[in-house]
Amino acid sequence: MKPDYVRIFDTSLRDGEQAPGASMTSAEKLEVARALMRLGVDVIEAGFPAASPDDLAAVQTIAAEVGQVPVEGRPQTEPPIICGLARCTRPDIEAAWLGVKGAKRPRIHTFLATSDVHMKHKLRMSRDEVVAKAVEMVAFARSLCADIEFSPEDAGRSDPEFLYRVLEAVIKAGATTLNIPDTVGYTMPDEFGALIAGIIKNTPGAQDVIISVHCHDDLGLAVANSLAGLRAGARQAEVTINGIGERAGNASLEEVVMAIRTRSAKIGLTTGIDATQLCRVSKLVSRSTSYPVPPNKAIVGANAFAHESGIHQDGMIKNAQTYEIMTPADVGATQTTLVLGKHSGRAAFSKRLTELGYPLEGEALVKAFNEFKKLADRKKAVHDADLVTLASDERTTVPELWALETLQVVCGTTSLPTATVRLRDPDGKSHSYAAIGTGPVDAAYKAIDAIVQVPVELLEFGINSVTEGIDALGEVSVRVRHEDQRSSHGHGADTDIVVASAKAYIASLNHVLSRQSAGRGQHPHENPVASPAHNR
Numbered sequence: 001m002k003p004d005y006v007r008i009f010d011t012s013l014r015d016g017e018q019a020p021g022a023s024m025t026s027a028e029k030l031e032v033a034r035a036l037m038r039l040g041v042d043v044i045e046a047g048f049p050a051a052s053p054d055d056l057a058a059v060q061t062i063a064a065e066v067g068q069v070p071v072e073g074r075p076q077t078e079p080p081i082i083c084g085l086a087r088c089t090r091p092d093i094e095a096a097w098l099g100v101k102g103a104k105r106p107r108i109h110t111f112l113a114t115s116d117v118h119m120k121h122k123l124r125m126s127r128d129e130v131v132a133k134a135v136e137m138v139a140f141a142r143s144l145c146a147d148i149e150f151s152p153e154d155a156g157r158s159d160p161e162f163l164y165r166v167l168e169a170v171i172k173a174g175a176t177t178l179n180i181p182d183t184v185g186y187t188m189p190d191e192f193g194a195l196i197a198g199i200i201k202n203t204p205g206a207q208d209v210i211i212s213v214h215c216h217d218d219l220g221l222a223v224a225n226s227l228a229g230l231r232a233g234a235r236q237a238e239v240t241i242n243g244i245g246e247r248a249g250n251a252s253l254e255e256v257v258m259a260i261r262t263r264s265a266k267i268g269l270t271t272g273i274d275a276t277q278l279c280r281v282s283k284l285v286s287r288s289t290s291y292p293v294p295p296n297k298a299i300v301g302a303n304a305f306a307h308e309s310g311i312h313q314d315g316m317i318k319n320a321q322t323y324e325i326m327t328p329a330d331v332g333a334t335q336t337t338l339v340l341g342k343h344s345g346r347a348a349f350s351k352r353l354t355e356l357g358y359p360l361e362g363e364a365l366v367k368a369f370n371e372f373k374k375l376a377d378r379k380k381a382v383h384d385a386d387l388v389t390l391a392s393d394e395r396t397t398v399p400e401l402w403a404l405e406t407l408q409v410v411c412g413t414t415s416l417p418t419a420t421v422r423l424r425d426p427d428g429k430s431h432s433y434a435a436i437g438t439g440p441v442d443a444a445y446k447a448i449d450a451i452v453q454v455p456v457e458l459l460e461f462g463i464n465s466v467t468e469g470i471d472a473l474g475e476v477s478v479r480v481r482h483e484d485q486r487s488s489h490g491h492g493a494d495t496d497i498v499v500a501s502a503k504a505y506i507a508s509l510n511h512v513l514s515r516q517s518a519g520r521g522q523h524p525h526e527n528p529v530a531s532p533a534h535n536r
C-alpha cells in the first residue's frame with residue numbers, strides 16, 4: 001500500500017444504521033454492501049453481530065457474498081475487508097467472529113471507553129482495569145482473527161497520556177488498526193489533528209499499525225476533523241454514506257473522498273474510491289434508510305451542482321471553472337438519457353440495468369420492464385435515475401404482502417377529497433374501501449388503514465422528483481411507527497404522486513407485517529442492554 005493511500009472504512013451499515021429509525025432489513029443491508037463494494041471501499045463494517053440474531057445473519061450473508069470474490073466494476077482487485085463490531089466482552093467478540101469469519105478478509109473491531117467521564121460513570125472501571133480489559137479482549141480477538149481493530153471510545157475527550165498507554169498495550173496484544181473516535185463530536189480540527197499526531201509520535205509501536213479516524217458531526221466538524229487527522233498521519237477514515245449515523249451523524253464518505261480528490265495538491269493523499277458511483281450509492285442508502293438527502297448537501301445533494309443566480313450562470317457559460325470545483329460527472333450526478341423508448345426490447349433494458357448495478361432477472365425483470373414501458377409512454381425522456389427507481393422497486397426486499405390494485409381519487413376546490421382503494425391481500429383476494437380525508441393522500445391512507453388494519457402512526461412523509469420536468473416520476477418515502485414502537489419505512493414511485501404515496505404507505509405496512517411474521521425480537525438499537533452503551 002502506498003504511504004499516501006487512505007483506506008476508506010464505511011460504517012453506514014453499523015454506525016449509520018444506528019441513526020434513529022434508519023434500520024434496514026438484512027436484504028437492504030446486502031444491497032448496500034454490494035454497492036459499497038463496487039464503490040471501492042476498503043472496509044465494510046457490516047454490523048454489530050452480538051446485537052441480535054438478525055444482525056449476525058446479515059453480517060454473515062455479507063461476508064459470504066460481498067466478502068468473497070472481487071466483482072466486475074470494483075476498482076480494487078481484492079474483495080473488501082468485512083468487519084464486525086464487538087464490545088470488549090467474549091460473547092461479543094465470538095459473535096463478531098461468527099459474523100465475519102466467512103469473508104476472505106475478516107476483521108473484528110472491538111472498543112472500550114477511555115475518557116474519564118465514560119470510565120467513571122458508564123463503565124465504573126479504573127484506568128488500570130480498562131487497560132487490562134482492553135488487552136485481554138484484543139488478545140482474545142487476535143486468537144480468532146488476524147486483523148483486529150481497537151477503538152478507545154470517546155478518545156476525543158480522553159487524556160492523551162492515558163491513550164498512549166492503552167494503545168501501546170493493545171498493539172502488543174495484537175491490534176493491527178487503532179481507530180481514534182471523536183465519539184461525541186467535541187473536538188476542533190486543530191485539536192483532533194494534534195491528537196493524532198501525538199498518538200503517532202508517543203505511542204510505541206504506532207508506526208507498525210494503521211491509525212484511523214472516526215469523527216461524529218455534533219458541531220458540524222466531522223469532515224474537517226477527519227481530514228485534520230488524515231493530514232496528521234492517519235491512513236484510515238471511518239465514514240458513512242450521506243453522513244448518516246448516531247445523533248448528528250458521522251463524517252460523510254463522499255465529502256471526505258471528494259475533498260481528498262479535489263484538493264489533492266494540498267492534501268497529498270489518495271483513496272481507491274470510484275467517485276462516479278457516489279450519487280448512486282447515496283440514493284440507495286437514502287432509500288434504504290428513508291433518510292432524505294438535503295438538496296444543499298455537499299457532493300450528492302440535488303442542488304450541489306445547480307447554479308441559480310444570473311451572475312453564476314453567466315460565469316458557467318463562459319467557463320465552468322468559474323463556479324465549479326468538480327464536475328457533476330465526477331460524482332455520477334449527470335442525467336444520462338436512456339436511448340431506449342417504448343419500442344425498445346427487454347434485452348437492452350436489462351443490459352442498461354446491469355450496467356447501472358441493478359441486475360434484474362425473471363419475474364422482477366418482467367415487472368420492471370412493464371413499468372418501464374408504461375413510463376416511456378407517459379414521459380418524454382427516460383433517464384437512468386428513473387430506471388434505478390423502477391429497478392429498486394422491483395428489488396425491494398420486503399415481501400409484497402398487500403399490493404395496490406386500483407386507486408381512484410376525487411379532490412379539488414369544490415369536493416370532499418375521497419379515495420377508493422382496491423388492494424390485493426397476501427392470499428390474492430381483493431378488498432375495496434372508500435374514505436374521505438383532508439386531502440387525496442389522507443383519504444387514500446384512511447382507506448388503506450381500513451382494509452389492512454395495522455395500527456401505525458405516520459411519522460414522516462417526503463416527496464421527491466426523481467428527475468427534472470413536470471412529467472417526472474415522483475418518489476414518496478414514508479416512515480411509520482407501529483404500536484410496538486418500532487418504525488418502518490416504505491417507498492413508492494409513480495408519475496402520479498397520489499399513487500406513489502399509496503404505494504409507499506402500503507410498502508411500509510408490508511415492512512411492519514413481514515417483521516411481525518418473521519417474529520423478529522426487539523431491534524438492537526432499541527435495546528439498551530444489548531447495544532454499545534454510548535449509542536443509546
Ligand code: KIV
Nearest residue numbers: 111151153154181183
Ligand atoms: O463513535 C464511536 O466511538 C464508535 C466506536 C464504536 C468506534 O462508533
Ligand code: ZN
Nearest residue numbers: 015181183214
Ligand atoms: Zn461512532
